[in-house]
Amino acid sequence: MQTIDFKPRFLKPTETSSYLDRRESSLVEATDFVYNRFNSQTLQVQRQKLPIFNNRRDILYLLEKHQVLVLVGETGCGKSTQIPQYLIEAEWPAQIGVCEPRKVAAISLANRVADEMGTFVQGDTVGYAVRFDACTNQPKIKYMTEGILLREIMGDPLLKNYSVIMLDEVHERTLYTDILLGLMKKILKKRRELRLVVASATVDAEELQKFFDSGSDQKKKHNSAILSIRGRQYAVDILYLKEPAPCYVQSTVDTVLKINSSEAPGDILAFLTGQEEVDRAVRILREHASILEQEKKKNKIEILPMYGALPHYEQLKVFRHVSDGYRKVIIATNVAETSVTIPGIVYVIDCGFVKLKWFNNETHTDSLVVMPVSKASANQRAGRAGRVKHGKCYRLYTEDEFAKLADSTPPEMVRSNLTYVVLQLKALGISNILQFDFPSPPPVKNLKSAVEILYALNTIDIKGELINPLGFNMAEFAIDPLYSKILFSSGDFGCSEEILTIISMLQVESVFTKPSTGNMIAKSRIQRRNFEVAEGDLITYLNIYSAFVKSEMDKGFCHKNFINYKAMKRVADVRSNLQKMALNYNIPLISCQGNTEAICKCLVTGLFPNAAYLHYSGVYKTVRGNIELYIHPDSVLYTIEQPQWLLFCEVVQTTKLFMRDLTVINSDWLLELVPHFYHKTTCYNY
Numbered sequence: 001m002q003t004i005d006f007k008p009r010f011l012k013p014t015e016t017s018s019y020l021d022r023r024e025s026s027l028v029e030a031t032d033f034v035y036n037r038f039n040s041q042t043l044q045v046q047r048q049k050l051p052i053f054n055n056r057r058d059i060l061y062l063l064e065k066h067q068v069l070v071l072v073g074e075t076g077c078g079k080s081t082q083i084p085q086y087l088i089e090a091e092w093p094a095q096i097g098v099c100e101p102r103k104v105a106a107i108s109l110a111n112r113v114a115d116e117m118g119t120f121v122q123g124d125t126v127g128y129a130v131r132f133d134a135c136t137n138q139p140k141i142k143y144m145t146e147g148i149l150l151r152e153i154m155g156d157p158l159l160k161n162y163s164v165i166m167l168d169e170v171h172e173r174t175l176y177t178d179i180l181l182g183l184m185k186k187i188l189k190k191r192r193e194l195r196l197v198v199a200s201a202t203v204d205a206e207e208l209q210k211f212f213d214s215g216s217d218q219k220k221k222h223n224s225a226i227l228s229i230r231g232r233q234y235a236v237d238i239l240y241l242k243e244p245a246p247c248y249v250q251s252t253v254d255t256v257l258k259i260n261s262s263e264a265p266g267d268i269l270a271f272l273t274g275q276e277e278v279d280r281a282v283r284i285l286r287e288h289a290s291i292l293e294q295e296k297k298k299n300k301i302e303i304l305p306m307y308g309a310l311p312h313y314e315q316l317k318v319f320r321h322v323s324d325g326y327r328k329v330i331i332a333t334n335v336a337e338t339s340v341t342i343p344g345i346v347y348v349i350d351c352g353f354v355k356l357k358w359f360n361n362e363t364h365t366d367s368l369v370v371m372p373v374s375k376a377s378a379n380q381r382a383g384r385a386g387r388v389k390h391g392k393c394y395r396l397y398t399e400d401e402f403a404k405l406a407d408s409t410p411p412e413m414v415r416s417n418l419t420y421v422v423l424q425l426k427a428l429g430i431s432n433i434l435q436f437d438f439p440s441p442p443p444v445k446n447l448k449s450a451v452e453i454l455y456a457l458n459t460i461d462i463k464g465e466l467i468n469p470l471g472f473n474m475a476e477f478a479i480d481p482l483y484s485k486i487l488f489s490s491g492d493f494g495c496s497e498e499i500l501t502i503i504s505m506l507q508v509e510s511v512f513t514k515p516s517t518g519n520m521i522a523k524s525r526i527q528r529r530n531f532e533v534a535e536g537d538l539i540t541y542l543n544i545y546s547a548f549v550k551s552e553m554d555k556g557f558c559h560k561n562f563i564n565y566k567a568m569k570r571v572a573d574v575r576s577n578l579q580k581m582a583l584n585y586n587i588p589l590i591s592c593q594g595n596t597e598a599i600c601k602c603l604v605t606g607l608f609p610n611a612a613y614l615h616y617s618g619v620y621k622t623v624r625g626n627i628e629l630y631i632h633p634d635s636v637l638y639t640i641e642q643p644q645w646l647l648f649c650e651v652v653q654t655t656k657l658f659m660r661d662l663t664v665i666n667s668d669w670l671l672e673l674v675p676h677f678y679h680k681t682t683c684y685n686y
Contacts, residue, residue: 047085047116050078052229059083059227060090063164063195066225067188068212071199073229074383079199080105080168081113084141087164088125094163098143101169101177102308102335103130104315110143131478146176147478153183154427154475158191166197170208171376173411173440175421182437183428185212188223201380211439234386236348240399248351249277251396253284255349256329259394260299266346266391267328269384273355273370274333275307275509279564281331283515300325306332307509314566318342337380341387348385350378352397356409359417360651361449362625364609366417367653374409378402411440418442418450419481423459426466427475453609456677457485473585479503479578486606487578488587493602495592498542500582502599504575505541506649506661508567512634515562524562531561532636535596536646536663538603540636545571601673603663607647608674612659613667614644620659623678632658645670 047053052073062069073079084096100106110121110128119125127139129148138161144152153159165184170177184196198208205226212224245251252270259268272278285303292300302322306315319342322328328344334354336342354373357366373381378395385391395402413421422433430436433447454460459471459481466472470488477484483503490496505511512528515521531543544561548568551557558565582589592598612620612629620629620642631638632652649661670678 047078047082050082052078052082055227055229056082056086060086062225062227063087063197066223067192067194068196068198068209068224070205070208070212070224070226071197071229072201072205072226073199074201074233077229079229080109080166081116083166083197083199084164085113085117088140092163095138095161096141096164096166097149097159097162098141098166098168099146099149099180100143101146101172101174103133103145104308104335105169106130106143106145108316108319110141113141113143146174146180149180150176150183150424151476151478153187154424157428158187159194160191162194164195164197166199168199169201170198171200173409173413175412175416175418178411178413178439179421179424181208181211181439185437188212201383208439211437233383234388234390236382236386236390237392238382239392239394240402241396242398244398244401245396248272248353248396249281252331252349252351253281253288255394255396256285256301257288259347259349260301260327260329263347263392265327266389267322267330267342267344268347268349269330269332269336269342269345270349270351271332271334271337271381272351273353274368275310276514278305278307278331278333279510280514283513285329285331298325299327301327301329303329303331306330306336308333308335310566310570334377336384337377342384343388345384345387346389346391348381348391348393350381350393350395352378352395352401354409356415357412357417358415358653359446359449360625360627361443361445362627364417364449364453364624365622365648365651367651367657369653372401372405374406375402376408378405413438413440413442414446416446418446419453422447422450423454423466423471423475423481426454426460426464427472431464454481456609456674457481457606459485476585477581479507482606482609484606486602487582488585489605490602491588491590493592493598494590495595495598495602496582496587496589497591498599499602500575500578500589501542501545501571502538502603504571504578505538505545507574508564508570511541511544511564511567511571513562513564527561528636533596534640534664535600536637537635537661538649538663539596539599541661542599544568545575548572600663600665601669603647604665604669604673607649607663608670608677610648611665611670611678612646612648614642620646628657629659630656631662632660635660635662637662637664 059069071079080098084098087096098109100109106128107130110126114121114126117125121127123139124137125139126141127137128143130145131147134148159165167177167180167184188194188196209224209226249272252272256268256270270281272281282303282305285301289301289303304318306318318330330336330342352373353370354377355368355370358369359366382393385393425433425436434444451460451464455462459467459474461467466475473488474481474484477487483506486499487496487503490499513524515524531540531547533539533543544563545568548557548563553569553572555565558568579589609624611623613623615621620631621627622629629648629651631642637643637646643664645665645667647663647665648659652658652660671680
């Protein structure tokens with residue numbers, strides 16, 4: 001094996017100063033920056049210890065001979081950070097694009113590669129582009145999210161600026177993953193010099209190879225190759241419960257405390273299903289952590305949350321080392337299952353459940369369903385414990401239940417609302433969606449439902465072609481088409497400022513904190529009434545944000561009113577970026593000055609498929625599909641007199657189908673604003 005002589009680049013004082021000016025970093029960040037650069041030699045030694053280092057020449061050879069390389073290697077083997085560097089060292093021309101399913105992965109990997117290459121992030125060598133935070137230059141190695149790459153294809157259909165594209169963590173099979181796999185297959189046929197690396201921890205490599213080889217010329221029959229990289233996995237002991245847990249959130253908390261009091265040093269990673277559960281567990285564990293601090297015990301813990309809606313600077317805290325005498329405890333959703341390797345994890349707690357979206361094509365609604373994980377996901381979670389040494393995985397379910405789990409999680413393409421997918425493909429010039437080559441073809445009913453909704457939104461015409469300019473403009477927004485339609489209509493109703501706020505509030509999972517004790521729960525409910533209005537949740541969100549801004553975004557205001565400060569800061573960031581995009585598309589920024597009827601009417605223009613009425617039986621039913629729905633207990637409408645007609649933003653399925661984020665409307669507005677979708681009939685009962 002050839003030994004590579006790595007020469008780290010150390011920054012001059014002027015370069016360091018320039019970097020600090022651009023990033024507006026603090027003195028601590030400046031110290032870390034210089035420190036990391038002078039540790040480049042250490043990082044280069046670590047690079048050579050990675051399992052993928054032994055396959056360096058194999059990777060470069062296969063990419064010379066084949067257009068597609070399907071790379072199978074466990075998370076932590078180095079594929080996401082090393083392959084781009086190998087290509088740069090081999091002097092591949094043009095850019096190297098690395099596509100990640102989550103922004104935290106793109107940012108953390110870019111930082112890591114920049115450290116290893118002795119440069120700074122967002123420079124000419126390494127950069128990243130995520131939603132609302134993109135590099136303005138063209139770095140040699142560019143980490144990005146899947147949505148960013150899709151929008152780049154809209155502007156440059158053949159990706160002429162890139163010589164290699166790497167799709168990472170393909171086994172997650174998100175909507176964007178399947179779209180990009182289909183698009184890259186078409187692009188590769190046009191650009192023979194372009195190379196594609198499909199990387200994954202657990203994936204059926206032969207199926208992907210057949211997908212890319214199918215339809216190829218006889219001369220290019222073997223256009224793809226498979227390479228498996230041996231991991232560096234330590235043994236992991238799997239422990240099961242003898243009896244099912246009555247509450248997996250409380251069992252997670254109990255297991256963390258048990259590990260902390262009885263097991264050897266090592267960080268803990270616990271998996272839960274969503275933000276609310278994570279915040280609840282974090283709140284309880286921090287109370288225990290404060291007790292350990294007061295008693296000055298040795299086994300102190302530092303609790304950190306990890307979920308997609310968390311601001312990225314908060315997510316990056318999980319990668320930092322804790323002080324001596326502390327054990328790091330990370331409570332996460334499945335965002336920590338793949339994509340990133342969190343250092344120091346020795347113990348994993350698997351609740352056995354995951355929250356997934358399932359689309360009902362009859363009601364045109366997505367339902368968030370908490371369901372058991374698959375065996376592949378359970379094994380992936382367990383593998384988190386074997387990265388640094390012998391680990392343990394505590395599964396909060398019985399061994400018999402594990403045997404009953406499905407082998408793999410269904411791809412998002414076959415269980416999701418495809419409205420945004422169809423809109424994106426139409427914008428890319430793909431007129432016949434049914435003939436598009438999906439790795440996992442979606443149900444035809446879901447595609448039909450998506451086309452119907454886009455037609456009702458006046459985004460496509462009767463022939464299925466995008467209407468210019470509205471259809472193309474909506475495709476540029478990285479939000480649900482229902483929301484982008486509301487935003488583009490807001491200028492006509494004179495309430496674009498309020499609509500920007502409401503849509504931004506809907507981009508976070510929850511803006512409220514949930515106390516665990518009875519007295520605090522009652523107090524939080526009383527404080528929330530200061531913002532509640534009879535028009536529903538969305539106008540309540542508007543009141544909350546307005547009060548937050550008037551308080552000058554004060555953290556004490558949030559604490560007093562039981563509002564999630566981090567979520568509100570995220571809302572402010574999203575709103576700022578949406579406002580810039582609105583100005584680019586000439587949407588007039590107008591305030592309705594408290595005219596809630598104008599806001600509610602504007603909401604009808606986009607959310608009209610999600611209309612429900614109060615049935616004489618006392619339950620709500622959707623206008624289309626006649627599905628029984630209930631008001632979610634967290635809604636402001638739960639404790640007041642039930643309105644006759646309302647709109648909902650999403651449906652959550654637990655014991656019942658619950659509607660969330662509600663707005664009270666007048667049924668006449670549906671006939672007035674969307675007569676092409678609703679019409680009035682008379683029903684005779686015989």
